[in-house]
Amino acid sequence: MPQTTCSPSAKAGTKALLSLLIKTWGGSSSGISRGCGVGGRSEHKEGRALDWHMSVKKASQRKRVASAMKWITANNGEVALRLGIMYMIWNQHIWSTYYPELGWRKMADRGGTTANHKDHVHISLSWDGAYKQTSWWTGTPIVEPLNSRCGASGVRACLPTIPRTSKSWPYQSTKVPASFTPAAWTLPGVGGSPQVGRLQRAVPGKWVPAGATLTYQWTSNGRAIPGATADNYLLPPEQVGREVEVRVTATVGSRVETRASNNIADVYPGRMAAAGPRIVGVLAPGKILRINLGTWKPAPTRLTFAWLRDGKKIKGATGSTFTVRAKDKGHKISVRVSGYRLGYYTATATSARARISSAFGTVGTATISGSPTIGSELVGSTGSWNPAPTAFTYQWYADGVAIAGATKARFTVTSAQAGRTLVFTAVGRRSGYASTDVRSAGFGPIS
Numbered sequence: 220m221p222q223t224t225c226s227p228s229a230k231a232g233t234k235a236l237l238s239l240l241i242k243t244w245g246g247s248s249s250g251i252s253r254g255c256g257v258g259g260r261s262e263h264k265e266g267r268a269l270d271w272h273m274s275v276k277k278a279s280q281r282k283r284v285a286s287a288m289k290w291i292t293a294n295n296g297e298v299a300l301r302l303g304i305m306y307m308i309w310n311q312h313i314w315s316t317y318y319p320e321l322g323w324r325k326m327a328d329r330g331g332t333t334a335n336h337k338d339h340v341h342i343s344l345s346w347d348g349a350y351k352q353t354s355w356w357t358g359t360p361i362v363e364p365l366n367s368r369c370g371a372s373g374v375r376a377c378l379p380t381i382p383r384t385s386k387s388w389p390y391q392s393t394k395v396p397a398s399f400t401p402a403a404w405t406l407p408g409v410g411g412s413p414q415v416g417r418l419q420r421a422v423p424g425k426w427v428p429a430g431a432t433l434t435y436q437w438t439s440n441g442r443a444i445p446g447a448t449a450d451n452y453l454l455p456p457e458q459v460g461r462e463v464e465v466r467v468t469a470t471v472g473s474r475v476e477t478r479a480s481n482n483i484a485d486v487y488p489g490r491m492a493a494a495g496p497r498i499v500g501v502l503a504p505g506k507i508l509r510i511n512l513g514t515w516k517p518a519p520t521r522l523t524f525a526w527l528r529d530g531k532k533i534k535g536a537t538g539s540t541f542t543v544r545a546k547d548k549g550h551k552i553s554v555r556v557s558g559y560r561l562g563y564y565t566a567t568a569t570s571a572r573a574r575i576s577s578a579f580g581t582v583g584t585a586t587i588s589g590s591p592t593i594g595s596e597l598v599g600s601t602g603s604w605n606p607a608p609t610a611f612t613y614q615w616y617a618d619g620v621a622i623a624g625a626t627k628a629r630f631t632v633t634s635a636q637a638g639r640t641l642v643f644t645a646v647g648r649r650s651g652y653a654s655t656d657v658r659s660a661g662f663g664p665i666s
């Protein structure tokens with residue numbers, strides 16, 4: 220709940236957290252309260268934000284803040300939740316309990332050292348945190364806010380709220396609207412992290428009277444998004460950098476009331492998950508290496524490649540294949556794959572490093588002998604190699620699919636292979652030589 224009212228006296232929970240920070244990590248306070256007439260919206264004006272005076276320019280202070288932040292944000296912000304922290308700003312970055320999985324996000328440059336929070340840490344608390352009613356202090360978890368934005372009394376009937384620009388007491392009205400007019404008892408909100416590819420859910424808030432018909436309209440930078448009228452919205456790439464919010468309209472009879480959610484912060488690019496590119500091919504000079512891309516989610520629309528030798532980029536080696544050079548022998552080759560997609564951060568994944576050794580002088584030819592009928596025993600041969608491999612591994616395939624358990628040179632055909640064409644493959648291995656696979660011609664179909 221952002222600041223909407225004004226009662227600048229420092230609240231007990233805010234004071235307690237500030238002194239906890241100073242007692243544990245040092246530093247000093249640069250304030251809690253702020254006059255109601257000063258500047259824009261701020262929880263300082265409600266006594267539920269603190270400024271912890273620490274400087275990014277001093278290594279020891281930076282280190283102590285890092286230690287405090289680590290404690291607060293660990294385990295998806297467990298301590299932050301228990302303290303009732305809404306968000307923290309430090310060194311031009313923001314962290315909030317709403318999106319703990321997004322971590323610290325860079326903020327726009329606001330100008331000076333203080334405006335960019337390089338000489339203090341700002342922490343804003345929920346009302347319950349400010350009133351020291353959260354489980355860190357009480358030991359008892361709270362599942363519903365105890366305090367509305369109307370203050371400590373626990374009285375929630377405070378709608379509508381007079382905007383904070385009102386300087387005269389009372390800062391809030393405690394009038395309950397006439398029962399036939401729908402009114403937001405608690406403001407609508409949006410659930411979900413504001414990141415491309417993530418589902419946002421409209422949280423309609425609580426409306427009085429109950430039973431109002433609710434409809435939704437999602438907006439981007441204040442404009443209605445055509446067709447986005449469900450109670451959820453999957454953030455598409457074109458919303459990166461925009462502010463998306465939802466407007467909730469409540470209707471009772473002929474009375475209609477619309478409330479906008481609090482803005483989602485700028486929508487962040489999505490993250491692609493990239494796992495496991497692998498190098499495929501014979502790891503010896505003169506051979507062509509290819510890439511098995513592994514799994515990417517969502518699929519990139521463009522890929523770039525960089526082949527590496529002992530972890531360093533090989534000049535000009537940016538294709539999807541790489542021909543091993545004589546001078547690569549004894550070195551380790553890997554490939555770095557970068558994936559691009561509109562609205563997503565670039566994702567990069569690197570294969571394991573593979574040592575280049577010698578190629579076998581002669582590689583045998585794989586063949587199958589026997590009868591292509593159910594029940595017959597087939598024998599796979601690997602031909603003659605020079606030097607001879609010290610070990611082989613085998614795999615039989617039916618119509619291109621590996622047959623489970625068929626990993627010996629001999630294979631007895633079963634009815635499962637009826638009508639299918641078999642292939643026998645072998646990988647020859649010998650220390651100092653690049654493992655090399657051979658495959659037979661198709662055998663069958665089996666009858």
Ligand SMILES: [Zn+2]
Nearest residue numbers: 268269270341
């Ligand atoms: Zn502040």
